[in-house]
Amino acid sequence: MNRKTINKMSDLAVAGAPPLLDSPLHVGRPNIGDHDFFLSKMRDILESGQLTNRGPIVEELEAKLCQILSVKHCVLMCNGTIALEIATRALNFRKEVILPSFTFIATAHALSWQNIRPMFADINPRKHHIDPDSIRNLITPNTTGIVAVHLWGQPAPIRELASISNEFDIPLVYDAAHAFNARFEGIPIGSFGACEVFSFHATKFFNTFEGGAVVTNNDEIAEKVRLMQNFGFRGLDTVIYPG
Secondary structure (H helix, E strand, O other): OOOOOOOOHHHOHHHOOOOOOOOOOOOOOOOOOOHHHHHHHHHHHHHHOOOOOOOHHHHHHHHHHHHHHOOOEEEEEOOHHHHHHHHHHHOOOOOEEEEEOOOOHHHHHHHHOOOOEEEEEOEOOOOOOEOHHHHHHHOOOOEEEEEEEOHHHOOOOHHHHHHHHHHHOOOEEEEOOOOOOOEEOOEEOOOOOOEEEEEOOOOOOOOOOOOEEEEEOOHHHHHHHHHHHOOOEEOOOEEOOOO
């Protein structure tokens, strides 16, 4: 591997200098785990004849994730983007929502698909997290929510963000796609804000090939999320909510 010191902009490959690395360094690679154990679980699923609609292994995973993340509710989704979209719907986000200007594009897509205007806040140049002072400068009467991101596995400024959320009575959601099993002051990421959203995409630390989840300690939010996840069904054939 080539090694050199970056002293100025012209030393960067994007500015025309030779690449720092001999080959691309990926943010994440799939973590497959024990093949035999996985295949045995797949056999159990196939033999059960239930391939969707909240089978027993899905419910088992939700329960285990609740234990790991120290939360009351975990609702599994097909991916993290849909999880974030449903979470923002459950919180009735609309008009304008503030989010960091440095994040994966899906954080913004989940808002713009719902005709919500993403308002991009500045970030801390050292930690790359959303800057609380920038949030304050963006709040208007049209602001209905804040989406913060735990980046690189490190928690966002949780105390400062909670203070802003409480002061202005604006719901706060965390995109925790990078932060599975991370902690803030000894508390697992997952129980902060109104709810938190995880991605279990193949490139994540914990993956289910594709997938995601909304986790929360709020019973009302959890109920709305579960209803939206399954077409608004309560019971066998009673629809009580858009889903």
